[in-house]
Amino acid sequence: MDALWLALAFLLGLLARQLGLPALVGYLVAGFALNALGQQSSGLLDQVAHAGVLLLLFSVGLKLKLQSLIRPDVWGGGGLHLILSAMVLCLLLWGVTALSFSQGLVLAVTLGFSSTVLAAKVLEEKVELRAFHGRLAIGILIIQDLAALALMTLAGGVLPTPWALLVLGLPLLRPLIGKVLDWTGHDELLVLYGLALALVVGGLGFEQVGLSSELGALLLGAVLSGHSRAVELSRSLWALKEVLLVGFFLQIGLLGWPSIGSVGGAILLTALLPLKAILFFIILIRFRLRARTAFLTALALASYSEFALIVAKFMVGNGQLGPDWLVVLALTVALSFVVAAPLNHYAHDLYERLETWLARFERPERHPDEQPVSLGKTQILILGMGHTGTAAYDFLKKRQNTPEVHKVRLVSGIDSDLVKVERHIHEGRRVVYADAEDPGFWHRLHLDRLKAVILAMPDPEAKRIATEQLRQHGFQGLIGAISSYPEEEKALKAAGADMTFLAFNEVGVGLAEHVWEALEKRAPAPAKSTLG
Missing domain, CATH: 1.20.1530.20 (Na+/H+ antiporter like fold)
Incomplete structure (x- = not known):
């Protein structure tokens, strides 16, 4: 039975x-x-x-x-x-x-x-x-x-x-x-x-x-x-x-x-x-x-x-x-x-x-954990500061310091987990507490300075809602998102995302790229010809 x-x-x-x-x-x-x-x-x-x-x-x-x-x-x-x-x-x-x-x-x-x-x-x-x-x-x-x-x-x-x-x-x-x-x-x-x-x-x-x-x-x-x-x-x-x-x-x-x-x-x-x-x-x-x-x-x-x-x-x-x-x-x-x-x-x-x-x-007074969010002069915003979001943040911060970058693009992160936010702040990252699925968050957020948004939250529904809210509030910049499945990728593009990346595909490509670069560094210089 x-x-x-x-x-x-x-x-x-x-x-x-x-x-x-x-x-x-x-x-x-x-x-x-x-x-x-x-x-x-x-x-x-x-x-x-x-x-x-x-x-x-x-x-x-x-x-x-x-x-x-x-x-x-x-x-x-x-x-x-x-x-x-x-x-x-x-x-x-x-x-x-x-x-x-x-x-x-x-x-x-x-x-x-x-x-x-x-x-x-x-x-x-x-x-x-x-x-x-x-x-x-x-x-x-x-x-x-x-x-x-x-x-x-x-x-x-x-x-x-x-x-x-x-x-x-x-x-x-x-x-x-x-x-x-x-x-x-x-x-x-x-x-x-x-x-x-x-x-x-x-x-x-x-x-x-x-x-x-x-x-x-x-x-x-x-x-x-x-x-x-x-x-x-x-x-x-x-x-x-x-x-x-x-x-x-x-x-x-x-x-x-x-x-x-x-x-x-x-x-x-x-x-x-x-x-x-x-x-x-x-x-x-x-x-x-x-x-x-x-x-x-x-x-x-x-x-x-x-x-x-x-x-x-x-x-x-x-x-x-x-x-x-x-x-x-x-x-x-x-x-x-x-x-x-x-x-x-x-x-x-x-x-x-x-x-x-x-x-x-709602009462006019705000709870301490729900004060309005200020992003200052942020140009690239990362939603979701887990492993993927943190890696993206660190990469962008590192890229800011390279000589070929002519314009400094300020990066900020957002996460709804206070524990993560506190840890990131302690480690020197500019991360604020907010919930990107909250429609009220988008009403209070000024999008004028933002150039790009990276969606790195784990929940597919959260990414879809954030994409729709961005487009509904007139954001014309770049929206990039990480996805786990092809059907999730289609849903995000339908909601207004410019580019999506299948997580496992990108991990494989990134690993292959690192191996290729390592092989290039190890490859011996071509031998000089002895023919006159």
């Missing part, structure tokens, strides 16, 4: 992708289809799903800055939303169901949580975990996870043991954990070390002291965030994590085939998702965030959390809830994924269409 599960997950995931939806929507549908065929979740699937979630959260932790959790917009926005949403949902559940006030309150609080798995997955797919709205969303989710742990304790769950205090010493182990990472090399030992940290130390270790294994995996990743090899570790685990996560989405669908009443209850709760997102938007706007940041963060958090299923299982086991509630909540969580996943996939396009209306709600 495992072969049937894999085949159905692949086929429906592929169908969802062809329809322009995230593949995870297909996996959820596959779970419900398998349940309709009489299949049930197994112990193996549960373990696979749990491992996938832990690896995902470990990867998120690798890209997290713990300092971001102490910001008022994170703990204030997350806490205020949880309180207000719990009040509204509690009154609704108390009024339309037979639940007691205390039962309704516990369920209302859990429904106020958003899915960490879904948010992290969609943000990672769009390479936005380190963008401002991505960091904000993950920070709020961590606050919710801590509240969830407290809720389980108050509801009579497993109490943390006194050994849980040892977790406070994790930062002291950072040098040792980082040193072992340096020793692992670049092969299978690196993957095994990541698995050991995420599943054994973070997962099993935290469970043994009465804490959440999910929180443990995330914190173990956060301990290594900022390490020079954190990105390499994350990439080495990527494929394994993606495969294991399929089990999680199958598991959600396999929880139970709903009755008509269960479907009605789930649809009613799913219909409240827009209110959840609107409340997030309003609260974040009050914290001086721009409309775009508040909108993208609200969409990332517009789902119900898998934690609701954990609480429901606990309450059903104690006789506080009927078994039907578990099916209702399973379907509710699944439907929220089906709704939220495509919305997040098209989040930037949605904001572009709603920008004029949403911008009216």
Whole structure:
């Protein structure tokens, strides 16, 4: 039967992708289809799903800055939303169901949580975990996870043991954990070390002291965030994590085939998702965030959390809830994924269409991280300062100093990752923090001095949006972009790019050029003829 599960997950995931939806929507549908065929979740699937979630959260932790959790917009926005949403949902559940006030309150609080798995997955797919709205969303989710742990304790769950205090010493182990990472090399030992940290130390270790294994995996990743090899570790685990996560989405669908009443209850709760997102938007706007940041963060958090299923299982086991509630909540969580996943996939396009209306709600004061960007006398702008963007920047700076260049062309870079920006500034590069996918960024940017723009972001959609924004705002200069696939190259040219370069082709050409030049230098001078 495992072969049937894999085949159905692949086929429906592929169908969802062809329809322009995230593949995870297909996996959820596959779970419900398998349940309709009489299949049930197994112990193996549960373990696979749990491992996938832990690896995902470990990867998120690798890209997290713990300092971001102490910001008022994170703990204030997350806490205020949880309180207000719990009040509204509690009154609704108390009024339309037979639940007691205390039962309704516990369920209302859990429904106020958003899915960490879904948010992290969609943000990672769009390479936005380190963008401002991505960091904000993950920070709020961590606050919710801590509240969830407290809720389980108050509801009579497993109490943390006194050994849980040892977790406070994790930062002291950072040098040792980082040193072992340096020793692992670049092969299978690196993957095994990541698995050991995420599943054994973070997962099993935290469970043994009465804490959440999910929180443990995330914190173990956060301990290594900022390490020079954190990105390499994350990439080495990527494929394994993606495969294991399929089990999680199958598991959600396999929880139970709903009755008509269960479907009605789930649809009613799913219909409240827009209110959840609107409340997030309003609260974040009050914290001086721009409309775009508040909108993208609200969409990332517009789902119900898998934690609701954990609480429901606990309450059903104690006789506080009927078994039907578990099916209702399973379907509710699944439907929220089906709704939220495509919305997040098209989040930037949605904001572009709603920008004029949403911008009216902005406060006149600006958040410190969202001040207007000044590029000064920049003539060549590089969007995306990863490996490709950095190489392009360094090449252009070096070329400025050669005698054959008659006009100095000032170069600047832009990136939406504050960690990268700080590192580049420390290394002497002129890089500013901004998000090129933000239509408001282009409205505030003066293009008069710019002669050329290089698109080096990893996300194809981000490059397409940036190209369209440049042309829509009257930029007549040169736009060059790096692409990974021929279809991406066509899309960029259709959007207005002057030249595109397939990454792997250019790597091959560059390597061959260097080898050719090295051979030319080594070639012996031709021998002089002895003929008279």
